Amino acid sequence: MMSASAQSRLLVKGGKVVNADRSFEADVFIENGVIVQVGKNLSIPGGTKVIDASGKLVMPGGIDTHTHMQLPFMGTQAIDDFYTGTKAAVAGGTTMIIDFVLDQKGVSLLEAYDKWRGWADPKVCCDYSFHVAVTWWSKQVADEMAELVKNRGINSFKMFMAYKDVFMLDDEDLYDVYKKCKEIGALAMMHAENGDVIAHEQKRMLDLGITGPEGHSMCRPEPVEAEATNRAIMIANTVNCPMYIVHVMSKSAANVIVQARKKGNVVFGEPIAASLGTDGSNYHHKCWRHAAGHVMGPPLRPDPTTPGYLMDLLANGDLDCTGTDNCTFNANQKALGKDNFAKIPNGVNGVEDRMSVIWEKGVHSGKMDENRFVEVTSATAAKIFNIYPQKGLIAPGSDADLIIWDPSATRTISAKTHHQAVDFNIFEGMTCHGVNVCTISRGKVVFEEGKFTVSAGDGKFVPRKPYSNYVYNRIKKRQETFDPKKVERDPYTGPVIQLGGANTEQTPDKGRNMHHTSSINVSGQHVNSPMSQKGNVTSTKVLAPPGGRSQIQF
Numbered sequence: 001m002m003s004a005s006a007q008s009r010l011l012v013k014g015g016k017v018v019n020a021d022r023s024f025e026a027d028v029f030i031e032n033g034v035i036v037q038v039g040k041n042l043s044i045p046g047g048t049k050v051i052d053a054s055g056k057l058v059m060p061g062g063i064d065t066h067t068h069m070q071l072p073f074m075g076t077q078a079i080d081d082f083y084t085g086t087k088a089a090v091a092g093g094t095t096m097i098i099d100f101v102l103d104q105k106g107v108s109l110l111e112a113y114d115k116w117r118g119w120a121d122p123k124v125c126c127d128y129s130f131h132v133a134v135t136w137w138s139k140q141v142a143d144e145m146a147e148l149v150k151n152r153g154i155n156s157f158k159m160f161m162a163y164k165d166v167f168m169l170d171d172e173d174l175y176d177v178y179k180k181c182k183e184i185g186a187l188a189m190m191h192a193e194n195g196d197v198i199a200h201e202q203k204r205m206l207d208l209g210i211t212g213p214e215g216h217s218m219c220r221p222e223p224v225e226a227e228a229t230n231r232a233i234m235i236a237n238t239v240n241c242p243m244y245i246v247h248v249m250s251k252s253a254a255n256v257i258v259q260a261r262k263k264g265n266v267v268f269g270e271p272i273a274a275s276l277g278t279d280g281s282n283y284h285h286k287c288w289r290h291a292a293g294h295v296m297g298p299p300l301r302p303d304p305t306t307p308g309y310l311m312d313l314l315a316n317g318d319l320d321c322t323g324t325d326n327c328t329f330n331a332n333q334k335a336l337g338k339d340n341f342a343k344i345p346n347g348v349n350g351v352e353d354r355m356s357v358i359w360e361k362g363v364h365s366g367k368m369d370e371n372r373f374v375e376v377t378s379a380t381a382a383k384i385f386n387i388y389p390q391k392g393l394i395a396p397g398s399d400a401d402l403i404i405w406d407p408s409a410t411r412t413i414s415a416k417t418h419h420q421a422v423d424f425n426i427f428e429g430m431t432c433h434g435v436n437v438c439t440i441s442r443g444k445v446v447f448e449e450g451k452f453t454v455s456a457g458d459g460k461f462v463p464r465k466p467y468s469n470y471v472y473n474r475i476k477k478r479q480e481t482f483d484p485k486k487v488e489r490d491p492y493t494g495p496v497i498q499l500g501g502a503n504t505e506q507t508p509d510k511g512r513n514m515h516h517t518s519s520i521n522v523s524g525q526h527v528n529s530p531m532s533q534k535g536n537v538t539s540t541k542v543l544a545p546p547g548g549r550s551q552i553q554f
């Protein structure tokens, strides 16, 4: 019988190690869940278990930056929970997920965090961490954000510009949340879609009698995503807060990110397996279940060249890392919206297939090399979310989260054979070159040749520190460089007109439309606003210059 210490040792032999910066032939020796040596001709203690990786690639396990396991959402709950979801993840070559604590408005962020930890800890089959969603705003929320960063291992907060009256924040609140993120060294993440426009357009589609899944896509066209993406970045940049746009789904939203980066904004873009692997033509499928199975927000785009375009940007460094937004619902759950697309629970699969889809569409297609693959599936996520080089790298001292990848094998994706709980797969029938044959999580083989050797709760929560260098080095420098500075000058000493008196002289603005009626006062309030009724305005005199009636208040 093998001793306990021998059991905690593993040698991955004969493979090609692929990191983000280079590939090289090497063996990897692991002890107690950590990589101890990487190289050739290593001296290894007797009794060490050996895994043969000849002819295969040995890569850092994937990090899925965006999942929603067992999310209570739209009246139901995502069918893949932290057990089935993470089990499927390890089958596909992902060894860490970052999920979302996402509760209703008014709920304490700390209580929500505890609730989600309580759900995840006993079930996870791989390491995981959390982003926390901010769905309402108050001093309590601000204080809880600080507490989450200080003591609970959180360094990223997600906000929604969509889901009006549910999760959506307005621009004023977003400004405050960004300021808070910046103050505590966290990253602001955004679901960027214009929720007001969606609410109106949903109603318009339903009034037109469009009740099927195509209506979901029609009421959220590309500009709805692109406008919100631009607004999110603009507001964040105003307060010098780093911004991470989740699930980039369209060419135009991606272009907004590219342009903002060119201008020096600190913004990151996350395409997902769905937006890289399939498109919105599926919403017009004659089978309702098929069409509803693709309903997610923002939607997949009807332009069939979108996935290839997003992959090009990802390959060339314009977009950064990849998630899945894995949030799955079975047919009978999607059927909540059988007569009204607005009630179809939003969400698709991806956690199991992300690595294969990106290999197929990215590496096998010739758009990126194996090193960029590691970067976009693992290393960059680790850097952005401040867990590098603990994760995302094969080197002494790093966690032993590795996969053995056979680039010459193929597999065909199907709901019939996948390991997720959901009864549908948006990549159904896609044949992918590149197959994960073995997953090692914290030094333990958890999946090999199609068989699991993992139990619920084997994964661990990974705390993350604030002020990721990858994100905040530029932010700190920009603060010094771009902080507004007042102009030092001698005071004005000339005459000043008296306001409000009978003799006030007005010079009519020659270019003004004299028939225009304005109702704005100098403090920016509307004349009938509660502020003006509360007596915050010094005078209510209404001026009527020649040729036009004005309601400008002073």
Ligand SMILES: NC(=O)NCCC(=O)O
Pocket (backbone or CB within 6 Å): 068, 191, 295, 296, 297, 298, 325, 327, 346, 347, 348
């Ligand atoms: N994306 C989606 O459709 N479902 C999950 C919730 C969200 O992030 O919007």
Ligand SMILES: [Zn+2]
Pocket (backbone or CB within 6 Å): 066, 068, 191, 246, 247, 325
């Ligand atoms: Zn999401």
